[in-house]
Amino acid sequence: MLLKPENFYHIEYLGEKGITQRCLVSLGNLIQTNSNLTHALLLTNNQNHALIIKDIFDSYFVIRSGFASGYSGEGAKGLATALSLLEKHQIETEEILVNSKTLNKLNHSSLSDVDIDSLFRQEIIRPIRLHDYIYPFRTEVSEVYNTKRYYPLELPYSIIDDRIFDLALLFKQDPDSALLKAYKRLEDILRERTGLLKDHSTKLFSQAFQGENALLTWKVPDSAEIKGRVNLFTGTYMAFRNARAHREKDENLVHQYREFLLINELYLLEKEAISIQTRE
Numbered sequence: 255m256l257l258k259p260e261n262f263y264h265i266e267y268l269g270e271k272g273i274t275q276r277c278l279v280s281l282g283n284l285i286q287t288n289s290n291l292t293h294a295l296l297l298t299n300n301q302n303h304a305l306i307i308k309d310i311f312d313s314y315f316v317i318r319s320g321f322a323s324g325y326s327g328e329g330a331k332g333l334a335t336a337l338s339l340l341e342k343h344q345i346e347t348e349e350i351l352v353n354s355k356t357l358n359k360l361n362h363s364s365l366s367d368v369d370i371d372s373l374f375r376q377e378i379i380r381p382i383r384l385h386d387y388i389y390p391f392r393t394e395v396s397e398v399y400n401t402k403r404y405y406p407l408e409l410p411y412s413i414i415d416d417r418i419f420d421l422a423l424l425f426k427q428d429p430d431s432a433l434l435k436a437y438k439r440l441e442d443i444l445r446e447r448t449g450l451l452k453d454h455s456t457k458l459f460s461q462a463f464q465g466e467n468a469l470l471t472w473k474v475p476d477s478a479e480i481k482g483r484v485n486l487f488t489g490t491y492m493a494f495r496n497a498r499a500h501r502e503k504d505e506n507l508v509h510q511y512r513e514f515l516l517i518n519e520l521y522l523l524e525k526e527a528i529s530i531q532t533r534e
């Protein structure tokens with residue numbers, strides 16, 4: 255029988271001891287980027303807390319002890335937020351007691367496979383008291399400590415149209431430039447495809463997709479769907495592109511992310527469109 259090597263498990267250490275916000279950001283990043291998380295252990299030593307989270311591949315992700323309880327400070331509010339995040343994503347969470355030596359090994363990234371196995375075999379605290387950690391801060395977690403802010407703000411590269419992938423990368427350095435180039439490039443693509451070389455913006459989309467002389471359409475069963483898609487093109491340019499092209503906008507980064515994803519959808523719809531001749 256093959257013996258398991260001493261350091262067989264994949265163990266990734268995240269966050270920083272005693273720094274709650276770093277631990278919360280690490281947890282948000284982990285949840286956002288790993289959809290396979292299944293089970294979490296809250297490790298409690300007196301009023302100090304850490305997390306070990308397991309995924310379906312038996313990989314382990316350790317959030318160092320940046321959480322606390324028993325008082326109304328940042329560490330306790332952070333613990334309530336962390337537990338709320340795990341609950342929201344339906345990651346089963348249970349609590350165990352650990353000694354100072356184990357917590358120290360965890361904080362120094364030195365847990366062994368034997369340690370991990372021992373922790374997951376340890377007796378679970380009953381009755382469950384996880385909600386006791388959340389309850390005193392339930393209003394702050396839902397209002398002041400909005401859990402959304404701990405997820406990373408990233409474009410989902412897997413759904414970005416190849417024709418603006420370079421602009422998705424540029425977006426990190428210069429969102430406004432990336433957006434303007436995306437708008438202009440889409441018009442150039444459509445003009446080249448349709449031969450409507452003198453048209454631009456909403457007129458270009460109307461000429462390309464609407465009316466008896468339309469050149470492009472979509473293979474959908476309801477004409478209202480076609481109208482709705484055309485309205486997405488014209489509406490996006492009227493609502494966002496024109497304002498961006500003609501004046502300096504006062505906006506936050508979240509709005510810019512939303513706008514990039516909106517124009518990406520226009521690229522994807524343009525790619526799906528077929529010529530009238532092809533449809534016939």
